[in-house]
Amino acid sequence: MRKTVLVIFSCFLSLLFVPKTYGQGQDKLLGLLKEELAQQMKELKGEEFPPYHMNYRVIDVTSSVVSASFGALMNSQQYRSRTLVPQIRLGDEKLDNFRFNQMGSAMSRFQGPSVARLPLDEENNEDAVRQAIWDEVNNRYKFAVDMYQKTKAESSVNVEEEDKAPYFSEAKVEKYYEAPLPAEKMTIDMDQWAARMKEISAVFKNQPGIMKGDAIMIYTVERRYFVNNEGTEVVQNLPYARIMVFGETKADDGMELPLNLSYFAYDPADLPANDKIIADAKEMVKTLEALRVAPVVDPYTGPALLSGPASGVFFHEIFGHRIEGQRMKSENDGQTFKKMIGQFVLPEGMHVYDDPTLRQYAGEDLNGFYKYDDQGVKAERVDVVVNGKLNDFLMTRTPIDGHPRTNGHARASDGFDPVSRQSNLVIETSNPKTPEELRQLLIEEVKKQGKEYGYFFKEVTSGFTFTGKGGTNSFNVTPLEVYKVFADGRPDQLVRGVDLIGTPLSMFSNIIYAGNDARVFTGMCGAESGSIPVTAISPTILVNKVETQRKAKSQDILPILPAPGTK
Incomplete structure (x- = not known):
């Protein structure tokens, strides 16, 4: 299951190429990584199962977090951590220890993979x-040996695999170095941002029925190191800033909204001013008040419009994960599109590409930007769909039949080994x-189908999808703000309790048109290699048939006591 969440669904980011001779020799950590990698590779060559490839990946994170709730400061802290993930591959490119397990360490149920x-x-x-x-x-290494022995044993008794591509491919040796950011770019003025978050969250004070009213500012600077035994050395900085505002109410029937x-x-300086955010938060309060008394809808099939943010999540979930x-x-994967290269998968005239090198779109900074992926490979734009036809996939150094080379889409968070992941997915x-x-x-399609109304999905928060053969290849997107659009011209009606569901191939075949109003949806995507920053950019799309089901709701009764300040 993959899950994308808004706050959780990327830096004054100035990525200047710094020549190898500038500053790199003074980077003590880089020198240590290179020395240790060379020494350990040499020593392990004498073992019964010597590695044919090793790499080290380090993420050095400096983060500042300020949060407020209902006008009061709740959290203000700065912290730094530095983690290392080594990858050790045994055997050879045709059969190695990653055949049956994409992670290079045992997975703890509560703590995930091991990490240094x-x-x-x-x-000092x-x-x-x-x-x-x-x-x-x-x-x-011990885990790698165990997995390699199991891999050889299972391979000897299993039927021959359909995919004949090797398990690891060649990649160009890269040398890229960025000097550390100056000290003033590493942190923020905590007091200043605390005042701003308090002012924003105070919008939710004294509002009857509002159960949550939070504002959070996070500024993170990641310094990423990658070295491997082939000679690749990549050091890059990834700073980014986010403000997130959360409001929540509860209907009389217990549904959380x-x-x-x-x-x-x-760069934190490029975030919107408080006037803009406060105005948006006040509109949010009005919508929450309307949602609390909005009617609950029944399951539905019929035409619908999905706004840019809604269709962005839609494409990320039901399409993007299937082209990784x-x-x-x-x-065990459903392999929905593996054999559909050159075939129509979307309406003629639609294009989809994933571009990690894209820093901005229509003037907005993009969350999925990076220059080199987590295998030290230079990032590339991939034209996934061209004029409606499937053209390519997002690849790592694990090739598949017909796609022998990486295009720089290996990504992972702390502790995990990288796999194919999306970055900036663009639909045009x-x-x-x-x-x-x-x-x-939309109205014409509603009338054509003999329906009373269609839907407009304005805002969504998250989604998840199943891509394995072991269950139904399906998706579920969670809308937040949904309207009925009536065929007879009545005003649109806000409704609640809607989940957008379906299966991928049937859903794609129902797309009719797309708009000229592309919007950017920013978030974090969780999958087998951890939680990574992503962006989906999409216009409004018209679908002639969607399927919805009723959203699950809490059975808790409303609070007995009135909220403070609302009597």
Whole structure:
């Protein structure tokens, strides 16, 4: 199951190429990583199962978090962590220890994969850094041996795999180095941002029925290191800032009704001013009040409009996860599109591409930006769908038949090994319709199908999808703000309790038109390689048939006591 969540669904980010000779020799950690990798690779070559490939990936994170609720400061902290994940591949490219398990360590139910916590001051603690690396490499090598032996045993008794591509591909040796950001770019003025978050969250004070009213600012600077035994050395900075606003109410029948706002920029100075955010929060309060008394809808099939943010999540979930190539290597994957290259999968005139090198779209900073992926490979734009026809997949160094090379889409968070993941997914059309034309086309489709109304999905928060063969290949997207659009011209009606569901191929075949009003949806996507920043950019789309079901609701009764300040 993959899940995308708004606050959880990327930096003044100025990625300048710094020549290898500038600053790199003074980077103590980079030197330690290279030395340890070379030494451990040499020592392990003498073992019964020597590695044919090794790499180290380090994420050095400095983060500042400020949160407020109903006008009161709740949290203000700055922290830093540095983690290392070694990857050890045994056997050879044709059969290695990653055949049946994409992760290079045992997975704890509560803590996830193992990870090395590195000291933050390598200048005075060089031995401690080397000790932490040594310990984690030992742990992962033992796991690699165990998995390789199991892989050989299972391969000898299993039927031959349909996919004949090897398990690891060649990649260009890369040398890229960025100097550390200056100290003033590493943190924020905590007091200033605390005042801003308190002011924003105070909008929710003294509002009857509002159960949650939070504002959070997060500024993170990631410094990522990657080295491998082939000679690749990549060091890059990824700073980003986010403001998130959460409001929630509860209907009389117990249904919880949340709404979210999200703002993203590379540099905190480029985030919107409080006047803008406060105005948006006040509109949110009005919508929450309307949602609380809005009617609950019954299950429905029929035409619908999906706004840019809604269709962005829609495409991310039901399309994007199915064009992540590495997943198709597994016989357990549904492989929805694996054999459909060159075939129509979307209406003629629609285009889909995924571009991690895209820093902005229509003036907005994008969450999925990076220059090199987590295998040290230079990021590339991938034209996934061209004029409605499937053209390519998002690839890592794990090839599949017909796709022998990586295109820089290996991604992972702390502790996990990278797999194919989306970055900035962009949906465009050669024949865009205006919002007015799309609305009229929706009404015409409603009448054509003999329906009383269609739906307009304005805002969504999350979604999940199943892509394996072990269950139904389905998706579920959670809308927050949904309207009935009546065929007879009555005003649109806000409703609640809607979940958008379906299966991918049938849903794609129901897309009719797309608009000229592309919007950016920013979030974090959780899958087998952890939670990573992503962006989906899509216009409004018209679908001639969607399926909805009733949203599950809480059985808790409403609070007995009135909220403070609302008597």
